[in-house]
Structures are given as C-alpha cells and as structure tokens.
Amino acid sequence: MSLHNRISVFRAERGISRRQLAEAVGVNNQTIGYLERGDYKPSLELALKIARHFGVAVEMLFSFDRFEPIAMTLERAQEKVNEVQS
Amino acid sequence: MKSSHRSILSRLDDTVRWTGIPARVADEMSDAPLIDRKHRPLRWIPIWPIAFSCALFILSLTWPSALDLGRLYVVIVALQVTQLALVPAFHMNGPLGKPSLEDDEREAALRKDSFLFCLGLLAWLNCLGQPILLILSQLQNWQTVHSVSVAISALMLNATLFASLPTLYASWNLRQLPKE
Numbered sequence: 001m002s003l004h005n006r007i008s009v010f011r012a013e014r015g016i017s018r019r020q021l022a023e024a025v026g027v028n029n030q031t032i033g034y035l036e037r038g039d040y041k042p043s044l045e046l047a048l049k050i051a052r053h054f055g056v057a058v059e060m061l062f063s064f065d066r067f068e069p070i071a072m073t074l075e076r077a078q079e080k081v082n083e084v085q086s
Numbered sequence: 087m088k089s090s091h092r093s094i095l096s097r098l099d100d101t102v103r104w105t106g107i108p109a110r111v112a113d114e115m116s117d118a119p120l121i122d123r124k125h126r127p128l129r130w131i132p133i134w135p136i137a138f139s140c141a142l143f144i145l146s147l148t149w150p151s152a153l154d155l156g157r158l159y160v161v162i163v164a165l166q167v168t169q170l171a172l173v174p175a176f177h178m179n180g181p182l183g184k185p186s187l188e189d190d191e192r193e194a195a196l197r198k199d200s201f202l203f204c205l206g207l208l209a210w211l212n213c214l215g216q217p218i219l220l221i222l223s224q225l226q227n228w229q230t231v232h233s234v235s236v237a238i239s240a241l242m243l244n245a246t247l248f249a250s251l252p253t254l255y256a257s258w259n260l261r262q263l264p265k266e
Contacts, residue, residue: 028192030263034192034263
C-alpha cells in the first residue's frame with residue numbers, strides 16, 4: 001500500500017531546507033528527499049518526529065489516500081466560513 | 087623493533103595500514119573528518135570484477151586445457167587476487183562505504199537488504215552449483231588439476247560476488263534525487 005505525504009508542502013511553507021529538516025529529526029538529508037518522493041516509507045518514530053517538528057498531527061503529513069490540492073482545502077474552508085457567517 | 091624481527095601478524099597489520107582504508111574509516115568516524123567524502127551509487131564498476139570472475143569460472147569448466155598452461159594460470163590467479171584486493175576500494179566509495187554506525191534508518195534498511203540479497207543469492211547458487219559440479223566431475227572423469235582449477239575459480243567467484251554484489255544492489259536501488 002502506498003503512503004502519501006505532504007512533507008515538501010510543509011517544508012516549503014515553513015521555508016526550511018531538506019538539510020535543516022534532516023538535522024532536526026536526525027537523519028541524512030537524502031532520506032528526506034527519498035521520503036518526499038515516496039521512495040521510502042518512514043518508521044513510526046521518524047514520522048512522529050517530523051510531525052512534531054512541524055507541530056501538526058501525523059495524519060496531516062502522511063496518508064494512505066492522496067492528499068487533495070491545497071487550493072481545494074482552502075476553498076472548502078472558505079465555504080464553511082461563508083456558511084457560518086450567513 | 088627491527089623489521090627483520092617482526093612477526094607475520096605485525097607485517098600483515100602493516101599491509102592493511104598501507105592500503106589506507108583503516109585511516110580513512112577512522113577519519114570518517116571522527117567528529118571532524120578532514121575530507122567530506124561523497125558515497126555515490128556505483129552502477130557499472132562492480133559488474134567488471136563479477137564478469138571477469140564469471141568468465142574465468144566458465145573457462146575453467148569448459149576449457150580446462152587453457153588453464154593447464156602453468157604460467158598462464160598463475161597470471162590469471164594473480165590478476166584475480168589483485169582484483170579482490172581492489173574491490174574494497176570501490177566499495178568504500180559506494181553507497182555502503184561509510185561506517186554503519188552513522189547510518190540512519192533508511193541507510194540501515196538498505197544495507198540490510200543489500201547483504202540479505204547477496205547472501206541469499208550466494209547460498210542459492212552454492213546449493214545448486216555444488217551438486218551439479220559433483221555430478222559433472224563424475225560424468226566427465228575430471229583430472230585432479232581440472233577439479234582444483236574449478237574449485238579455485240569457484241572460490242574466487244564467491245569472494246568477488248560477496249565483495250561486489252551488496253554495492254551493486256544498493257547502487258541500483260538508489261535513484262538520483264533532484265537538487266533542491
């Protein structure tokens with residue numbers, strides 16, 4: 001079963017390099033590259049470390065299903081805000 | 087101590103030190119390595135010693151008279167021994183060349199898979215090959231010289247495969263990462 005992740009999205013959003021993230025979670029920076037590309041499935045420990053580094057739940061970063069595009073997530077969030085306001 | 091009084095073991099230690107590999111491993115494991123070495127995938131270089139050893143093994147099986155020529159055989163064995171001494175040098179530059187203590191979880195998994203693949207393949211080849219060689223030697227009435235040359239080339243092939251296959255497996259399992 002393939003494991004999808006949004007590490008590159010979070011990394012870009014926080015403006016940190018692969019090397020910085022690798023040093024923070026204690027792995028080689030190439031390992032972050034392979035993780036982002038889906039060539040390597042992390043251990044539970046590494047997944048939790050990365051999630052803790054970004055301050056989010058592990059489900060926000062890793063999923064068995066494809067993540068929807070950020071634009072769609074924002075659109076749905078905006079719709080909910082509009083619903084609450086109306 | 088004078089060099090003439092040194093034991094064989096101490097001379098062997100000197101030979102190992104002369105290769106430079108112990109100093110290199112010590113440097114890589116130190117807190118501040120002098121040289122930042124890159125361990126790149128080696129997809130083609132390990133194939134050469136394997137091909138050479140396979141060719142010699144097939145030659146010793148199919149054309150034993152070629153190896154009966156004393157000097158030629160000595161030259162071939164000398165070439166193989168030199169090759170076996172050189173194989174660790176390219177292993178050191180390959181993806182498994184750095185000390186295993188520094189591996190992260192992905193690298194440790196790759197190292198484990200590479201050696202499992204290598205040992206599994208060697209076990210399978212030997213389990214299958216040994217009875218076949220035994221039957222062949224009986225059917226074709228091999229002379230002692232022929233049996234010895236086949237045994238030596240099989241030993242060299244085993245040693246070459248053990249030294250080269252893990253690097254080859256790991257190199258083909260690492261895909262090029264785009265630069266950030």
